[in-house]
Amino acid sequence: MIPEEVLRVAEDIREMRVRGASRIARAAVEALLLAAEKYQGSDPGDFALYMRRVAEVLVSTRPTAVTLPNAVNYVVSALRGARGSVEELRGLVVERCRSFISYIDSALDRIAEIGSRVLSSGDVVLTHCNSLAAIKVIARAHERKGLSRVYATETRPRFQGLTTYRMLSQAGVEVVLIPDSAVRYVMREVDKVVVGADAIAANGAVVNKIGTSLIALAARERGVDFYVAAETYKFSPYTLIGELVEIEEREASEVVPADLLAKHPLLSVRNPAFDVTAPEYVTGIITELGVFPPAAAALVLREMYRSEPGAEAPALVRGVEEE
Amino acid sequence: MIPEEVLRVAEDIREMRVRGASRIARAAVEALLLAAEKYQGSDPGDFALYMRRVAEVLVSTRPTAVTLPNAVNYVVSALRGARGSVEELRGLVVERCRSFISYIDSALDRIAEIGSRVLSSGDVVLTHCNSLAAIKVIARAHERKGLSRVYATETRPRFQGLTTYRMLSQAGVEVVLIPDSAVRYVMREVDKVVVGADAIAANGAVVNKIGTSLIALAARERGVDFYVAAETYKFSPYTLIGELVEIEEREASEVVPADLLAKHPLLSVRNPAFDVTAPEYVTGIITELGVFPPAAAALVLREMYRSEPGAEAPALVRGVEEE
Amino acid sequence: MIPEEVLRVAEDIREMRVRGASRIARAAVEALLLAAEKYQGSDPGDFALYMRRVAEVLVSTRPTAVTLPNAVNYVVSALRGARGSVEELRGLVVERCRSFISYIDSALDRIAEIGSRVLSSGDVVLTHCNSLAAIKVIARAHERKGLSRVYATETRPRFQGLTTYRMLSQAGVEVVLIPDSAVRYVMREVDKVVVGADAIAANGAVVNKIGTSLIALAARERGVDFYVAAETYKFSPYTLIGELVEIEEREASEVVPADLLAKHPLLSVRNPAFDVTAPEYVTGIITELGVFPPAAAALVLREMYRSEPGAEAPALVRGVEEE
Amino acid sequence: MIPEEVLRVAEDIREMRVRGASRIARAAVEALLLAAEKYQGSDPGDFALYMRRVAEVLVSTRPTAVTLPNAVNYVVSALRGARGSVEELRGLVVERCRSFISYIDSALDRIAEIGSRVLSSGDVVLTHCNSLAAIKVIARAHERKGLSRVYATETRPRFQGLTTYRMLSQAGVEVVLIPDSAVRYVMREVDKVVVGADAIAANGAVVNKIGTSLIALAARERGVDFYVAAETYKFSPYTLIGELVEIEEREASEVVPADLLAKHPLLSVRNPAFDVTAPEYVTGIITELGVFPPAAAALVLREMYRSEPGAEAPALVRGVEEE
Amino acid sequence: MIPEEVLRVAEDIREMRVRGASRIARAAVEALLLAAEKYQGSDPGDFALYMRRVAEVLVSTRPTAVTLPNAVNYVVSALRGARGSVEELRGLVVERCRSFISYIDSALDRIAEIGSRVLSSGDVVLTHCNSLAAIKVIARAHERKGLSRVYATETRPRFQGLTTYRMLSQAGVEVVLIPDSAVRYVMREVDKVVVGADAIAANGAVVNKIGTSLIALAARERGVDFYVAAETYKFSPYTLIGELVEIEEREASEVVPADLLAKHPLLSVRNPAFDVTAPEYVTGIITELGVFPPAAAALVLREMYRSEPGAEAPALVRGVEEE
Amino acid sequence: MIPEEVLRVAEDIREMRVRGASRIARAAVEALLLAAEKYQGSDPGDFALYMRRVAEVLVSTRPTAVTLPNAVNYVVSALRGARGSVEELRGLVVERCRSFISYIDSALDRIAEIGSRVLSSGDVVLTHCNSLAAIKVIARAHERKGLSRVYATETRPRFQGLTTYRMLSQAGVEVVLIPDSAVRYVMREVDKVVVGADAIAANGAVVNKIGTSLIALAARERGVDFYVAAETYKFSPYTLIGELVEIEEREASEVVPADLLAKHPLLSVRNPAFDVTAPEYVTGIITELGVFPPAAAALVLREMYRSEPGAEAPALVRGVEEE
Numbered sequence A, B, C, D, E, F: 001m002i003p004e005e006v007l008r009v010a011e012d013i014r015e016m017r018v019r020g021a022s023r024i025a026r027a028a029v030e031a032l033l034l035a036a037e038k039y040q041g042s043d044p045g046d047f048a049l050y051m052r053r054v055a056e057v058l059v060s061t062r063p064t065a066v067t068l069p070n071a072v073n074y075v076v077s078a079l080r081g082a083r084g085s086v087e088e089l090r091g092l093v094v095e096r097c098r099s100f101i102s103y104i105d106s107a108l109d110r111i112a113e114i115g116s117r118v119l120s121s122g123d124v125v126l127t128h129c130n131s132l133a134a135i136k137v138i139a140r141a142h143e144r145k146g147l148s149r150v151y152a153t154e155t156r157p158r159f160q161g162l163t164t165y166r167m168l169s170q171a172g173v174e175v176v177l178i179p180d181s182a183v184r185y186v187m188r189e190v191d192k193v194v195v196g197a198d199a200i201a202a203n204g205a206v207v208n209k210i211g212t213s214l215i216a217l218a219a220r221e222r223g224v225d226f227y228v229a230a231e232t233y234k235f236s237p238y239t240l241i242g243e244l245v246e247i248e249e250r251e252a253s254e255v256v257p258a259d260l261l262a263k264h265p266l267l268s269v270r271n272p273a274f275d276v277t278a279p280e281y282v283t284g285i286i287t288e289l290g291v292f293p294p295a296a297a298a299l300v301l302r303e304m305y306r307s308e309p310g311a312e313a314p315a316l317v318r319g320v321e322e323e
Helices: A004-014 A021-038 A045-059 A067-079 A086-118 A132-144 A159-169 A180-187 A212-221 A258-263 A294-304 A316-323 B006-012 B019-037 B043-059 B067-079 B086-118 B132-145 B161-170 B180-187 B210-221 B236-242 B259-262 B294-304 B317-322 C005-014 C023-039 C044-059 C066-080 C085-119 C132-146 C161-170 C180-187 C211-219 C237-241 C258-263 C294-304 C317-322 D004-014 D022-040 D042-058 D067-079 D088-119 D134-144 D161-170 D178-188 D212-221 D237-241 D258-263 D294-304 D317-322 E004-014 E022-038 E044-060 E067-079 E086-118 E134-145 E161-171 E180-187 E212-221 E258-263 E294-304 E317-322 F005-016 F021-038 F042-061 F067-079 F084-117 F130-144 F161-170 F178-185 F214-220 F257-265 F294-304 F317-322
Strands: A125-129 A151-154 A174-177 A192-197 A206-211 A227-228 A274-277 A284-287 A290-292 B124-127 B149-153 B175-178 B192-197 B206-209 B227-231 B276-279 B286-288 B290-292 C123-129 C149-153 C174-176 C192-195 C206-209 C225-229 C276-277 C285-287 C290-293 D124-127 D149-153 D177-178 D194-196 D207-208 D225-229 D273-275 D285-286 D289-293 E125-128 E151-154 E175-178 E192-195 E207-209 E225-229 E274-277 E284-287 E291-294 F124-127 F149-153 F175-178 F193-194 F206-209 F224-229 F276-278 F284-287 F290-292
Touching: A021 A045, A021 A086, A021 A132, A045 A067, A067 A086, A067 B180, A086 A132, A086 A290, A086 D042, A086 D237, A125 A132, A125 A180, A132 A159, A132 A192, A132 E161, A151 A159, A151 A180, A151 D004, A159 A174, A174 A180, A174 B175, A174 C005, A180 B180, A180 B210, A180 B276, A180 C237, A192 A206, A192 A212, A206 A212, A212 A227, A212 B180, A258 C161, A274 B180, A284 A316, A284 F067, A290 B317, A290 D237, A290 D285, A290 D294, A294 C290, A294 C294, A294 D194, A294 D294, A294 F214, A294 F276, B006 B019, B006 D067, B019 B043, B019 B067, B043 B067, B043 B086, B043 B290, B067 B086, B067 C161, B067 E044, B067 E180, B086 B132, B086 B227, B086 B290, B086 C258, B124 D124, B132 B161, B149 B161, B149 B180, B149 C149, B149 C317, B161 B175, B175 B180, B175 B294, B180 B210, B180 E151, B192 B206, B192 B210, B206 B210, B210 D177, B227 B236, B236 B294, B236 F084, B276 D022, B290 D088, B290 E294, B294 C066, B294 E294, B294 F178, B294 F284, B294 F290, B294 F294, B317 D289, B317 E180, B317 E294, C023 C066, C023 C085, C023 C132, C044 C066, C044 C085, C044 F149, C085 C132, C085 C225, C085 C285, C085 C290, C085 E175, C123 C132, C132 C161, C132 C192, C132 C225, C132 E151, C149 C161, C149 C180, C149 E175, C161 C174, C161 C206, C161 C225, C174 C180, C174 D285, C174 F317, C180 F067, C192 C206, C192 C211, C211 C225, C211 C276, C211 E180, C211 E212, C237 C294, C237 D212, C237 D289, C258 E317, C276 D042, C276 E180, C290 C294, C294 D289, C294 D294, C294 F206, D004 D042, D022 D042, D022 D067, D022 D285, D042 D067, D042 F206, D067 D088, D088 D134, D088 D225, D088 D285, D088 D289, D124 D178, D124 D225, D134 D161, D134 F021, D149 D161, D149 D178, D161 D177, D161 D194, D161 D237, D161 F161, D177 F276, D178 D212, D178 F214, D194 D212, D194 D237, D207 D212, D207 E225, D212 D225, D212 F178, D212 F214, D273 E004, D273 F178, D285 D294, E004 E022, E004 E175, E022 E044, E022 E067, E022 E086, E022 E134, E044 E086, E044 E151, E044 E258, E067 E086, E086 E225, E086 E284, E086 E291, E086 F067, E125 E180, E134 E161, E134 E225, E151 E161, E151 E180, E161 E175, E161 E180, E175 E180, E180 E212, E180 F276, E192 E212, E212 E225, E284 E294, E284 F317, E291 E294, E291 F294, F005 F021, F005 F042, F005 F130, F021 F084, F021 F130, F042 F067, F084 F130, F084 F224, F084 F290, F124 F175, F124 F178, F130 F161, F130 F193, F130 F224, F161 F175, F175 F178, F178 F214, F178 F290, F193 F206, F193 F214, F214 F224, F284 F294
Parallel strands: A125 A151, A125 A192, A151 A174, A192 A227, A227 A284, B124 B149, B124 B192, B149 B175, B192 B227, B227 B286, C123 C149, C123 C192, C149 C174, C192 C225, C225 C285, D124 D149, D124 D194, D149 D177, D194 D225, D225 D285, E125 E151, E125 E192, E151 E175, E192 E225, E225 E284, F124 F149, F124 F193, F149 F175, F193 F224, F224 F284
Antiparallel strands: A206 A274, A284 A290, B206 B276, B286 B290, C206 C276, C285 C290, D207 D273, D285 D289, E207 E274, E284 E291, F206 F276, F284 F290
8 A cells, every 4th residue: 555656756766757866865765754654554563564665665666776775774774673653653764764865965065065175276177977966066166266167078878968067057167068988088188077976886986877987097097086976875885795786777769769779670789877987096985974085985884884873874784684 | 273073072071971081082082083084274284283273172171181181192292293295194193093092992901801810700899980991800800700799889979880880780790889988888898999090190199089099998908909990091191290180179069959059058069079099008000011019100101101103002202291 | 731632733734734724723723622621720820821822832833824823812812811710711712712613614604695796697707726715705606696617727836726626616617727827818708806815914915825916917907806705814913013924935845846856956946835916906805794995904904803702703802912 | 472482382383493294293282281381370261262372373383284283183172171270271281282292202113113014124215305203114124124225315405315314324224315316216226115294185195295206106116115104193184074285385495596596587486395195106104003005094084083082092083173 | 752851850840849939940941951952853843842842741730830931931932933953943942941040040149149238237037938049148148247046937837947947057047946826926026037939929919938928917017127039030920911829729638637637527627838928018029130129020020021032031021922 | 649629528528518418429529520630641541540549539438328429430430441542531521520410400400390299389398407409399389389388397416407497488488497306296287298318229218317217107197298309319229239228327426515425424325317218108209300109219220220321310330330
């Protein structure tokens, strides 16, 4: 009996009407909040079961997203070992949902603050795709110190570069759009690269929009600093125990228009959504807890997943252990 | 009084209806042939002047192309110091035109032959954009030994990857199309890269379709051999004396659809047509004279530009000296 | 009055009849257990002294082994500050011995579990020498997902490659034996390297069978991931305070047959048993606590040596401080 | 009413009569001690205010030094939330001053001890400028094991190499002085590099005397280990939250004699005092807490700034938070 | 009717009783000389046919050797287009044989002379396998300047290191034998590497005993110069036109003793005889014509194969063209 | 009976009153010219002997300079095999002297012309020491296109940076002087490096003022092009046959003022005048014959030393062979 509205959010995530690692996490938590509020029974055990079912439905929509289980586990782990009436349990869940949502916002703000310090007045910055965290860092730095110019990649196949252009030019930043294949061509003029992340592995490897790892190669060749802006709930606890981050491959029609595909029935297309940037190319990961070298990711993860409820970072570990 | 047909060819080159370094060279030489045949006067001095004017018009259509002056100089240098009737001079020009055109074809065939030897049975090959020389190498190797698969980039903004797909699948090669930004993602499966070139500098640097240098970076990271297939008339003699190869930047509308551009009047776009791959990333340059390491380019050039008429490579040096 | 059986174990370790970092640790702890059980006096102070003497004898057998003092210190540190009858003290020692032995087994199992996740279905894996931890990782991965093939080095001078072949083929893995000098030759086909370790230094450097560092160089050149499987009791706490890991050099007769040596009295031979792989070549260290980047080794060590008895990792620090 | 003697110390720091990161920290703490002792009022609130003003004056003398705020914050944070008479508060301050000063000495001694272990008998060592910590490491190692020779750079523009020569030759070490530009020339003979640091950033980057980063490049090229000897109070907590370490540029007259400058009024000179060595060039940072890989700096910082008073490392975090 | 003695030489080459690139070339040319002398007919056309048959037999014995066709083609190309009596043709062949044999000796001597100059007094040198050219370089340098020590690899599976030891110690050089897997372990002490070659490709890649490319990797890591000593008749003209040098794989019984193989019928072994060292790892190729950077190989080849008979280098090109 | 004036020039070279590779060559050739003119005998054999003695005296003044024997051999080789009266022989020598001197000037001008093309409008250029060829390249580029700024190193110990400042500011170039140790600090702003050379080895290695190789390392790290401007008579023909270029070490008093040296009798100083920049760091060598990649140096040398008298480059080979 999962409410319609909750199922609709699940569907939106599955069909990618909700996109971006943070937005997905937020949508899932909002759905959990809604589910908790809509529950009408009075049996505490049934409530726990119901919440767990909702959690499973949400997590299954995008099996390769990292923020999804991180967020959902954080919320439902509040019920583990908890006793009390439905009202009391609901209260626990609601509180977790609210604290997570407010954490998302404050983390982004803190990242903007910290990240703006690594940029200097007059810098030329390059960014890729459309990352909220990276854009906030760039906009805050421009507001504080004035940047010269931002190169934004067009980001094929879905062309998110235009959205980045719109967001940054609203913040008064001068933006130059380039084809993805021109990143090395402009790299000689670039002072720093700032990108976002969909997930961070325990060894500091960064999973982000396809093409990111090429930018990292080109930055390394010129000694250009390469920063990743990412909230700590994008760190994948499962990679600590050896799990690889799975890369989603999407439909051919994003690359080749459907009519052309129809004409070439034998044409095969690969369309990976993300790639993995090795830690040795990453100067620093800008999180709400500070700027870390990628090699520190494993220890950030261990610290996060041992901390108590109410600690600064969400204590996701129980959910993980339980699964 | 340059004939209409000749001016039309010049226009086709300028407007990029004729594209690709070899095709441009061939078109220009065919135009010179036509011009020589159409000439109706009887004053040898006037004929020489006329041919030189035609040459200038042709060379000026794409000031950054290297094959254009190489080809045109080769032909018109036949008139330098030559004496005789218009008929005799026309004969010299016509012979040069024919020898150049047949050289184009035989050079391509020889490159296919030599290049097919550097590929091995079962290889996975990656190519970029739409290079005739690279495609001939791949097709010949597939015919002789059987390749596993070819990754072809879509090649934004003009999408030449689809043409490459068509040409290679006609030769029976299995082709997988990928976005330009996915080259590093598939590189772990690739055995060899084969691309073409628009120009080769004296230090072995390769000017080719934008994105080529990123592929070279990704190949280097995995120890994958990176071959360039190029006729020797793509070697730029001017770089030997320090000239840089100029990179053409094209219109924004190739990157952002015109209607979107209209909506965002402040949006700035850079659209470089080519980039430069440094020689340290190039395993070998497959020419009709053999496979050379890039560092040998300067000496290939010096050898070419001292050789006598009738030598294997077109003796372009006189044209160069004359300019 | 150290019992004969205990001295025999010490002798076996010294004479290398017991080989391999884990097996040495286990043998030493079993000897301590035996020693504790055999003690027949009734003076608690004398028992403590006796146990400390046994510990010293065991540690002195292979002064360069890291697991030996780690294991022995863990056990005898139970007596530090302890009071009670001989029976009570014996109980403390026996419990520590049993917990260490069971820790060895469960750590190996946990490493196999975690390590199997970093390998993928169809992978070609290369391993060196004969490491129990590496073999367990490979065998578990093969059982779960199916590997294509394992390259095992012959591992001169002692030819442990054949033992590796036997152990892996019992697990159903297809093994190809190669000379040590052929590792770079086959590296192009390899997807991942998995080796063991004799010791891990605080900076993440890996001490392992001679030749390991060459494999790491060859892997780096092709961008092949290089994993080390090692229990945390192989981490050397002394390196944290600047001690270098000493490399044992063995007898010439392992390299050149004794009869040939006799014929060439002037022939000089160096036969180092181990080499050091620098941390920048190591993708990850697979421990029972998770997969860590090598730079995390210092902090794993600091964490281990501050933890309380009963913590997941053996609390070796007191022994270390005391020595 | 800040006492004359205290202002004089501030002036000595500002005018660089006191130089070197540790010496500056010590002088500032001694000035705080003096200030506390000289205070003659009886209002606890006024005492706290007075101490804070002294602290501000001291910190402002060299805005780019890292040890200065670290040391001063450690002392004055004792007053935060403290209650009691002036005598009691003065006691808190005095105790903090004394504990910091004794920490400086014991930290240096511990660094010498730990660092001497990473050097081997017979080593040829290269050092730069005049770092107390590096010199102590080298002298202790020579005393224990005997080094072959130390290359000391002359260290333009201020020629601190001669001071290094004097200090090391007093310890019996054979010193060879070389121009700064000859470091790569002698690197083939060098076994290890040991330098000091003015500051360590959260990502492990090392701020030290100009020229240090060139030595690191030359060491990397030959595979020579590059060690940095630095007390943990040189770690910059502000870099953890994104702050860059500012590099002081000094007067032209240090580079070009004043009379020549006068003759060339158009001559422009840049004279940066420090440069930044990227963490990938640093083998290990030798601190009083152990030898760490540079990537561990962020976590050493997090650990330091959460620890309790009385912990081994000064708990500077409160001061930091307060600012 | 090929004489028995000639067939016996062919058999010795095939069965590897004659080993080493130079020794094979010399044996083949001696066999051609013998064949020419033994011919008893009087028909010049038949003589030419006979010599070509002998040549084919010899070349077919080791299809992957490069010196074999280079030497044989040089001799038999004397008959191309030649006219005259059998005696006159025999004279041509005999002269070519003698000039090739004396060329082998003088080339080796010239390589020793030139190569001895790149070594310095007191150098520690590392060599691999058993190369006559490398040994002559080392011995000459020791005679002239005095070397400190030579590390010689044992060179599994056939243990040629012992032969190298014998040859070098006869020349008074101090030799230390090491396992193949210990080359990186001793590299820190090594000043220069000198190895031989079985073949040099047009891009400067060096085909030599398996393990050579690992030594090159270890030398690069420490900035140690890596020299290859090779006569120009080891340069492969076929690689200029794209042919790859084929690597011979030998029998499993060289790696695993036959009795063990018999016991493990499922054991699979790979035993490649050579590997390929990429040109970027080679400091210089020491030939009888001088020391060349590897990138010059293509142009040395082009120069050699255009030179006239009687020129310093054997004019092998005709044989090559003819095949 | 060598004339006083000639001996004085020899003395000036020996005592370094004449400095710089080109100036030394010119001075020596002017001395030969003077010597030829001053000769008063009438015996042709005696004249040849006399000239050879003068040549020997000149060459012996700076045994490590490369341009000195190159220039002197070029002149005196005119006498080899020559017959005729003293007047006729003198004529041969005088002509060679004049042609060499005019070659020096025209080569510099050609280098300026070619080199100016590799710089772009607005470039920031870094140069080292005081190289005439490099300065001409920079000045010509500034005149043609306008450069932004030139960083000139102070160049310890002799401070040639000030001379460079004077020469470049006369040409209207904005110059910023930096300490040698600050080259990496400013490298991020630099577009291209242009330095001179004292000698070029056959493998393309560049011998130049101490510190040059550090600049090359810093340029490589940022992907900055590194050009060397050098006349072809600085190429060392002896390196082709294995000779190493010897590095002169100068007096301690250049580094440490004499009075300080006197006070520290045990202070040891090394003061190498030059260092060697490996070819892999050099983008191109700008010569009067064109821009070559360093790997082409060996073939430029072979070409030069086979060419006939009257060829563009001085035919120095005979002198070389004769020695």
